[in-house]
Amino acid sequence: MTPEQFRSNGHALIDWIANYIEGVERYPVNSRAQPGDIRASLPEHPPMAAEPFADVLADLDRVVMPGITHWQHPRFFAYFPANNGYASILGELAAAGLGVQGMSWVTSPACTELETLMMDWMQEALALPDRFRSTDARGGGVIQGSASEATLVSILAARWRATNGAVNTTGDTSKLVAYATAQAHSSIEKGLRLAGIGTAHLRIVAHDNSFAMVPADFASLVDADRLAGLVPFWVCGTVGTTSSMAFDPIGAIGDTARQNSIWLHVDAAMSGIAALAPEYRWVNEGLELADSYCTNPHKWMGVNFDCDLFYTADRAALLGALSILPEYLRSAAAESGAAIDYRDWQIPLGRRFRALKLWFTIRDGGIGEAIEMIRAHVSLTQDLATWVAADDRFEIVAPHPLNLLCLRLVAGDAATDALIAAANDTGVALFTRTVLDGKVACRVSVGGRATGQLDVRAAWQLLQDVAG
Numbered sequence: 001m002t003p004e005q006f007r008s009n010g011h012a013l014i015d016w017i018a019n020y021i022e023g024v025e026r027y028p029v030n031s032r033a034q035p036g037d038i039r040a041s042l043p044e045h046p047p048m049a050a051e052p053f054a055d056v057l058a059d060l061d062r063v064v065m066p067g068i069t070h071w072q073h074p075r076f077f078a079y080f081p082a083n084n085g086y087a088s089i090l091g092e093l094a095a096a097g098l099g100v101q102g103m104s105w106v107t108s109p110a111c112t113e114l115e116t117l118m119m120d121w122m123q124e125a126l127a128l129p130d131r132f133r134s135t136d137a138r139g140g141g142v143i144q145g146s147a148s149e150a151t152l153v154s155i156l157a158a159r160w161r162a163t164n165g166a167v168n169t170t171g172d173t174s175k176l177v178a179y180a181t182a183q184a185h186s187s188i189e190k191g192l193r194l195a196g197i198g199t200a201h202l203r204i205v206a207h208d209n210s211f212a213m214v215p216a217d218f219a220s221l222v223d224a225d226r227l228a229g230l231v232p233f234w235v236c237g238t239v240g241t242t243s244s245m246a247f248d249p250i251g252a253i254g255d256t257a258r259q260n261s262i263w264l265h266v267d268a269a270m271s272g273i274a275a276l277a278p279e280y281r282w283v284n285e286g287l288e289l290a291d292s293y294c295t296n297p298h299k300w301m302g303v304n305f306d307c308d309l310f311y312t313a314d315r316a317a318l319l320g321a322l323s324i325l326p327e328y329l330r331s332a333a334a335e336s337g338a339a340i341d342y343r344d345w346q347i348p349l350g351r352r353f354r355a356l357k358l359w360f361t362i363r364d365g366g367i368g369e370a371i372e373m374i375r376a377h378v379s380l381t382q383d384l385a386t387w388v389a390a391d392d393r394f395e396i397v398a399p400h401p402l403n404l405l406c407l408r409l410v411a412g413d414a415a416t417d418a419l420i421a422a423a424n425d426t427g428v429a430l431f432t433r434t435v436l437d438g439k440v441a442c443r444v445s446v447g448g449r450a451t452g453q454l455d456v457r458a459a460w461q462l463l464q465d466v467a468g
């Protein structure tokens, strides 16, 4: 592709993207493809000869689109959102255009310094504790690909601290024990497996009828493990669980964690972003006790996947666990302590210039645009809750202070399963099934950038219609 072809193909692609986003409502929300359909519509072998870009673009429509579930659709109420935004898409494009690999400060100083500034901007915008700022010698933040990676690096830092670094050489994790509720994200068990702790050393702490951790149960499990000669080392408190958006009492968990030198990680992947709006800053309760924290602009802020903000108040432990310094990566800037090498804050060595899409998004809409979106989603969810409560065929099964509503049919599990299947089958809207303390529920996650009142009304109409 020549530069001239790049210009014209690029313009064509930008038009294609804008047309797609503008017209996304014309598609059924979920893909109708059967396994194997997409591959079967493409040649089995790569072409030896060049093909025109126009053909590739045409195949995007012909082959790829039928295999797309439309996450940007305003009636996508499934999972949690993965919003993009025009400014973010352009930031992504700029990152690809620059093509830098920002593993170290010296490999592109702007890549590191813009990221550090974005982490500090977001610390301020979210009103997070100052100990997470990069200007605090002991703390700081970094963009991870996902909350799952944030969980893993948090476990690794905690593991390093609990063993005074010995784990790096001995690999001995046999005494370490971790804690979370059954409502916590699956990445916690995965992270513990990866870190050599193992599922058998994950204690499942009781939750109450709002699906939040019972701190007294956490304290007694810790006592029992200590008595048994084990080393409680890591606890995850969740701010907005995936299944029902429950809020663990972080302050109370943090008190026990402090008393027992346990690393407190707070997973606020979805709901942490709510703190952009001052009236929702209660989601930050107890964070001054957290050793690490994460939240995802790629869910609720219009920054396209992947962009997870990971903060720690103990960067020494993180670096202790993750820094590796072969000769070819040495630099005077890093050795003087004047520069950050983010490769030591994450699992991979290489890293993309992800700060650009956050920077573009914040500058394009200000923090104010995200706040407006958050407020609108919360308000729409509360409207929906009022409508659901007025229909005696339905019941609401979990508290819903923000933008997730979990409902079910009073008629029971089989009826609720049939409701979800029938609703999703229409392609008009998309919901996710969950099970809360043994009961099937339909999650309605109101988080699409383009989702408005008509969409929430349509979703409710659909649920009422298929409820029969």
Ligand SMILES: *Cc1c(COP(=O)(O)O)cnc(C)c1O
Binding pocket: 080, 145, 146, 147, 148, 149, 185, 187, 238, 239, 240, 241, 242, 267, 268, 269, 270, 296, 308
């Ligand atoms: C979505 C979610 C995750 C996983 O986020 P990724 O960034 O996709 O890994 C983890 N924890 C909670 C509470 C979530 O809602």
